Amino acid sequence: MPPGWAPTPFREFVLKVASRCNLDCDYCYVYHLADQSWRTQPRFMTEAAVGATADRIAEHVRTHDLEFVNIRLHGGEPLLAGRERLSRIAGTLRERLAPLTEVAITVQTNGVLLDEPMAAFLVAQDIGVGISLDGDRQANDLHRTYADGRSSYDEVVAGIQMMQRPEFRSHFLGLLCTIQLAADPVRVWDALLGLGIDGVDFLLPHGTWEHPPPGLVPAGGRTPYADWLVPLFDRWFDAPVRPLSVRTFESLLHLLLGGVGAHESFGLAPVALVVVESDGSYEQVDTMKAVGQGAAASGRTVFADPLDALFDVPAFVQRQLGLHGLADSCRDCDVVTTCGAGLFPHRYRPGAAYANPTVYCADQYALIAHIQRRVEEALARRGTTLAAVRAS
């Protein structure tokens, strides 16, 4: 443990309020990758688990004097829980937490069930809404389909349009778009712009050194994911007025300019996120399900353990060690403060566990190097340098 290190309290809580889904996206880390623990989870988070979770978060808020907590309602597909159950969940969380701290509640949905009553309900409950869509119809239909192969595109776009109505727009948080190498990035970009959304975050598909992501040959000398993102960064960066917020690019710029935190996939800030499964067990970031059966498990539950008990679980600690938790090759890397070795599960390799660069190492290096070059050129035109901005 580095000298002087102290755990960072948790502020982000992902609650698996529904453990099943109405789509069958074939890349989904919950149902189609290494961990199949969803099969033994209750379909919906029980009231006892919700109450105990709220009490554990309240206890954590009091212990660490936290000024805010963010709670994400997740699945499976969280809207399958229905308005009544979601109302009880949000009510319990607010009743026990709002007197102690600021509480933000959001939901990440596939959008299929986002009809007018559901949108009105979420806004009335002050629940922010993020929707998953992989771009244009062709890109989205590559993976985000029903179990019988039917497209989900039209229903998801209808959900997005619903959330953009003036009475709901205040609670629309934007899209999560998983990169599909088989899709043309410019067509994806144009489709996102055509939807008139305010924000998007591009996600890398999940994979490890043992089970690489689609189209990636680790250490193979190619950078297909950087090649996909670079033209979009240039369009976004060069636009006279930024047409939308792209969290991926904004986070990398923020880190390059000397900021900290910003994104779980980049940088060296301690990860302050806990997942609570629908049976009340604490887990690490749920994308760990891409690594192997039980990889996300902590052996602790909301019924038996305070959140502080997770500070004894090695993988939780490693995600909070910053530079000290990384492989030697990352510690020596010239872009490490921006890259941060990528998303924790993407570092996994049998034998060395998480003490590795991300399987996307070459791509992240290439993307960051490109963005840095573009920023340096832009700063030079203004008569300053990246070093000067970082120092200011």
Ligand code: SF4
């Ligand atoms: S680019 Fe590669 S070596 Fe550098 S910090 Fe990222 S993962 Fe580590």
